[in-house]
Structure formats: C-alpha cells, structure tokens
Amino acid sequence: MKIAVLGTGPVGHALAGKLVSLGHEVTMGSREAGNPKGTAWAAQAGPGASAGSFAQAAAAAEIVVNATSGTVSLAALAEAGARNLSGKVLIDVSNPLDFSAGFPPSLTVCNTDSIAETIQRTYPQARVVKTLNTLSAPVMVDPGRLPGTHDVFVAGNHEDAKATVVGILQEFGWPPGHIRDLGGLDAARGMEMWLPLWLRIFLRQPEGKMFNIGIVSE
Amino acid sequence: MKIAVLGTGPVGHALAGKLVSLGHEVTMGSREAGNPKGTAWAAQAGPGASAGSFAQAAAAAEIVVNATSGTVSLAALAEAGARNLSGKVLIDVSNPLDFSAGFPPSLTVCNTDSIAETIQRTYPQARVVKTLNTLSAPVMVDPGRLPGTHDVFVAGNHEDAKATVVGILQEFGWPPGHIRDLGGLDAARGMEMWLPLWLRIFLRQPEGKMFNIGIVSE
Numbered sequence: 001m002k003i004a005v006l007g008t009g010p011v012g013h014a015l016a017g018k019l020v021s022l023g024h025e026v027t028m029g030s031r032e033a034g035n036p037k038g039t040a041w042a043a044q045a046g047p048g049a050s051a052g053s054f055a056q057a058a059a060a061a062e063i064v065v066n067a068t069s070g071t072v073s074l075a076a077l078a079e080a081g082a083r084n085l086s087g088k089v090l091i092d093v094s095n096p097l098d099f100s101a102g103f104p105p106s107l108t109v110c111n112t113d114s115i116a117e118t119i120q121r122t123y124p125q126a127r128v129v130k131t132l133n134t135l136s137a138p139v140m141v142d143p144g145r146l147p148g149t150h151d152v153f154v155a156g157n158h159e160d161a162k163a164t165v166v167g168i169l170q171e172f173g174w175p176p177g178h179i180r181d182l183g184g185l186d187a188a189r190g191m192e193m194w195l196p197l198w199l200r201i202f203l204r205q206p207e208g209k210m211f212n213i214g215i216v217s218e
Numbered sequence: 219m220k221i222a223v224l225g226t227g228p229v230g231h232a233l234a235g236k237l238v239s240l241g242h243e244v245t246m247g248s249r250e251a252g253n254p255k256g257t258a259w260a261a262q263a264g265p266g267a268s269a270g271s272f273a274q275a276a277a278a279a280e281i282v283v284n285a286t287s288g289t290v291s292l293a294a295l296a297e298a299g300a301r302n303l304s305g306k307v308l309i310d311v312s313n314p315l316d317f318s319a320g321f322p323p324s325l326t327v328c329n330t331d332s333i334a335e336t337i338q339r340t341y342p343q344a345r346v347v348k349t350l351n352t353l354s355a356p357v358m359v360d361p362g363r364l365p366g367t368h369d370v371f372v373a374g375n376h377e378d379a380k381a382t383v384v385g386i387l388q389e390f391g392w393p394p395g396h397i398r399d400l401g402g403l404d405a406a407r408g409m410e411m412w413l414p415l416w417l418r419i420f421l422r423q424p425e426g427k428m429f430n431i432g433i434v435s436e
Contacts, residue, residue, distance in 0.1 A: 104404060106329050110411070150434040153415075182418040186322060190415030193328070197371075197408030200400040201433060211435040215419060216368040218427045 004029050004057035006076050007067035008037035010137045011093055015067055016041065018141035020049045022171050029057030031079065058084035063091065063164070064126075070096030070115045070192075071108055077119060086125035089161045091168075092116045092188070093132045093140075095195050104199060107192060116188035120157065127161035129154060130188035131169065134198065136210050143173050143212075150214035151178045155187035180215070222247050222275035224294050225285035226255035228355045229311055233285055234259065236359035238267045240389050247275030249297065276302035281309065281382070282344075288314030288333045288410075289326055295337060304343035307379045309386075310334045310406070311350045311358075313413050322417060325410060334406035338375065345379035347372060348406035349387065352416065354428050361391050361430075368432035369396045373405035398433070 005016040006029040019026045025048045030038045038051030051057075058064050058080035068076040073094045077085065096108040096115040109115055120128040131154045132140045139146060152174050156162045162181060169179050182191070205211055223234040224247040237244045243266045246256045256269030269275075276282050276298035286294040291312045295303065314326040314333040327333055334348040349372045350358045357364060370392050374380045380399060387397050400409070423429055 104407070111324050111328055111414075146434045146436060148434045155418075180419065180422065182415075182422060187415075187418045189322070190413075190418045193411040194415045195408075196329075197400075197405075197412045200373075200405045200408050201398065204398065204400060205435065209436045211433055213431040214434045215429055216364045216366045216432045217423065217429040218364060 001025070002060055002062045003027075004061035004064045004080075005067055006030075006054055006057060006065060006080060007069075008035060008041070009067070009069070011140070012067040013041060014137035014141050015065055015093070016049070017045055018172060020045050024048060026050070027052050027057040027060055029054040029080065031076070054080040055084055058088075061088065063089045063168075065091045065093060066119065067093050070094040071098060073115060073119065074122065077123065082123055082125070085123045088126055089164050090119065090123065090126040090128045091132075091165055092119055092128055092130050095133050095192055097195060104196060107195070110189065110193050112189075114186070114188040114192050116155070116192070117185055120185055127156070127158035128185060129156035129158070129161050129165045130185060130191055131155070131165055134191055134194050135212055139210050139212055141172050143178075146210060146212055148214060149175070149178055150212040151180050153180050153182050153187070153191050155182045155185050155191060157185045178214075219243070220278055220280045221245075222279035222282045222298075223285055224248075224272055224275060224283060224298060225287075226253060226259070227285070227287070229358070230285040231259060232355035232359050233283055233311070234267070235263060236390060238263050238265075242266060244268070245270050245275040245278055247272040247298065249294070272298040273302055276306075279306065281307045281386075283309045283311060284337065285311050288312040289316060291333060291337065292340065295341065300341055300343070303341045306344055307382050308337065308341065308344040308346045309350075309383055310337055310346055310348050313351050313410055315413060322414060325413070328407065328411050330407075332404070332406040332410050334373070334410070335403055338403055345374070345376035346403060347374035347376070347379050347383040348403060348409055349373070349383055352409055352412050353430055357428050357430050359390050361396075364428060364430055366432060367393070367396055368430040369398050371398050371400050371405070371409050373400045373403050373409060375403045396432075
C-alpha cells in the first residue's frame with residue numbers, strides 16, 4: 001500500500017523502515033520537502049522509499065501515519081491538509097507529552113479528551129485509529145524481540161479502518177490474540193494516560209532494555 | 219501488626235480479611251462506629267478483627283490503609299484525624315475515579331498531581347505509600363490466582379515506609395522481583411492514570427476473569 005509516515009524522529013524511522021521492508025511504498029513526510037533527515041532516510045531505505053513535505057506525503061498515500069510528537073501533531077496535520085487526509089485511515093501513534101517543565105512530563109490533553117479524539121474531531125473525514133503509542137519504537141515493529149507474550153492496543157470509531165490497522169500490526173509480527181481492540185476512540189484516553197506509568201517503569205529498567213506489558217488473565 | 223483498614227467496600231474487605239488471616243490485628247474503619255458492614259465483617263473474620271469509626275481504627279493502628287474511594291478519601295482521612303495518622307505508614311490504595319458523568323469515568327485529580335500526593339501534602343506527618351491501586355481487589359491479596367508472572371507497583375517518599383509495605387506485599391504472596399518500586403510519590407500520578415486503560419481492558423475481559431499486567435523485558 002501507499003503509506004505516508006509523518007515525522008522523522010525515532011518512531012517515524014522505525015515505522016517507515018519496517019513498512020518499506022514489508023514491500024509498501026512509503027513517503028516520509030516532514031515540514032519541508034528537502035528535510036535532510038527525510039532525504040537521507042529515503043536514499044538508504046531502498047526501493048519504495050521517498051521523502052517529501054507533510055502535504056506531498058499525505059496526498060500520495062492511502063494510509064497516513066501520524067508519528068510526530070503529540071505537541072506538534074495538529075500543526076503537522078494542518079500542513080498535511082484536510083483534503084489529503086479525507087477518507088483515509090489515519091494511524092495516530094502520538095503521545096501529547098509536554099517536557100517543557102522538565103521531568104516528569106505532563107500531558108497537554110488527558111482525562112476527558114485525548115490527542116487522538118482531538119485529531120478525529122479536527123478531521124472528521126479521516127478515519128483515526130490509535131495504536132502503538134504505548135510502546136518503544138523498536139518494539140512497535142519487532143514484537144518478537146521481547147521474550148514471552150505482550151500486548152498492543154487498538155482504538156477507533158471506524159471498524160474497517162481498525163481492520164486495516166490490525167492487518168498492518170500482524171505484518172509487523174503481532175500475534176492476533178495480542179492485538180487488543182479496546183473499542184471506540186475514547187479508549188485513546190487510557191492509552192495516552194498510560195505514558196506517565198510507562199515512563200516511571202522505563203526509568204527503572206536496566207540500561208537500554210526494552211519492555212512492554214502483557215495482560216495476564218485467569 | 220496493628221492495622222487500620224479504612225473503607226468497607228470490596229477493597230477494604232479483601233485487604234482486611236487477608237491481613238487478619240496473616241495474623242495481624244485489624245480494625246475496619248468506617249464513617250460510623252456501628253456501621254453494619256464493619257460490624258458484620260468483624261463478627262465473622264475471626265480473632266484479631268474489630269470494627270470502629272475511622273478515628274477509632276486509625277488511633278489504634280501502627281499502619282493505616284486508605285481503602286476508601288478516591289473521591290471521599292480526604293473526607294475519610296479528615297475523620298480519622300491528623301493526630302491519628304501522624305508518624306504512621308499510610309498505605310493509599312485509592313483511585314480518584316469520578317463516575318458522576320457516567321462511563322468512562324474521569325479522574326478528579328491527575329496529570330500534574332495525584333490523590334496520593336494530595337494526601338501526603340494534607341498529612342505531612344504521615345508516610346504515604348501508594349500501592350495496589352492498579353489491581354482488582356481479589357488479585358491484590360492473592361497474586362497466585364493469575365497464571366504467570368505479573369507486577370505490582372510501589373511509590374513513596376519514605377524509604378522505611380516503602381520497605382514496610384513491601385514486606386506486607388510479600389506476605390500477600392507477591393514475589394520480590396515483581397514488586398516494582400517506582401521511586402517518589404509523584405510516580406503515583408502514573409499509577410492512578412493507568413486506571414482508564416485498566417477499565418477499557420476490563421470491559422474486554424471474559425466475564426468475571428481477573429487480570430493484571432506483567433512487565434515483559436529484554
């Protein structure tokens with residue numbers, strides 16, 4: 001499929017690289033078409049990889065991935081343009097973490113709203129699916145690197161869009177039984193509000209050791 | 219030890235019952251000394267069990283457990299009385315869930331504060347430890363009922379108080395490697411903000427099946 005990955009950070013790189021390796025046509029989008037990170041990525045990522053502005057990436061895509069920081073996601077999507085998002089699956093991987101006051105960060109939106117719901121309200125013609133935001137980038141695209149079973153979450157108001165995203169997660173290596181559909185997009189509140197606990201667990205992890213949570217059930 | 223369990227709901231019952239079974243002297247505290255739930259519990263819980271007002275329970279105790287709903291915890295602790303909390307380990311198991319607007323509930327405090335920190339600020343002479351709030355009551359006191367390894371968290375500003383609480387968690391059956399000390403009491407924000415995700419997972423669980431999360435690490 002033709003996929004736009006908006007964002008040139010570690011999450012954007014992990015997702016774009018994995019999608020190219022799976023045979024998708026991927027455009028890494030950034031604020032300026034000539035962004036050096038995007039250009040450098042496209043030059044080494046192999047066939048199917050290209051780079052462009054947010055608008056160029058989104059215009060060419062069937063699926064748009066928001067891999068920008070949550071604090072700038074609305075600005076990035078505005079540059080992508082409502083027309084280029086209309087009717088498309090919009091995978092929101094962002095977290096609205098505000099580190100401006102240091103650590104621990106706060107969330108710019110939470111409790112009775114989420115960045116995912118904000119995006120859906122702003123672009124009602126897009127079909128927003130929240131997923132993967134609960135994980136480190138390397139684990140998102142390679143769940144097998146952790147020993148034992150662990151889980152990824154999906155939320156959204158459009159069942160067909162969620163099915164498309166579940167398909168991509170399975171391509172990434174997520175076992176169907178560990179892709180947890182939490183229901184409507186308001187479940188994104190919990191997925192984003194998990195981050196403060198994730199960060200505290202992260203701080204106590206042995207240096208460089210990736211982790212995730214697995215649901216242990218009776 | 220002499221332990222006050224403030225609260226007569228499912229969490230209070232689970233904790234008070236387990237603590238009595240382990241040989242502790244437990245007073246279940248409630249708003250009124252003659253509360254039928256407290257009296258009924260004390261009558262059947264066996265030797266070491268008694269019931270009383272919040273103040274009576276806290277006055278007699280070395281350790282006080284706040285097992286009231288987060289929305290009423292400050293009122294309950296005010297009735298317990300600052301003098302009866304001073305110098306004591308105060309185990310906060312509460313979650314500030316507000317269901318007044320229906321489901322999903324919101325949190326009455328979150329993001330840049332927590333109910334645990336609010337309690338610590340209100341009672342600076344108490345030594346507040348946040349724990350067990352991330353779990354269903356039956357799992358709190360019987361971690362072995364779930365198959366496989368899973369985790370419980372601890373946070374607080376007083377190392378000696380945390381050590382006391384870790385000892386009680388081990389008495390409950392929590393393996394030392396799965397009692398995760400997250401650091402200072404500000405980590406309670408993340409532990410409380412986990413609840414919205416917990417609730418969404420709970421809704422998708424098979425009827426009546428308890429669960430928890432386990433940290434899966436490289």
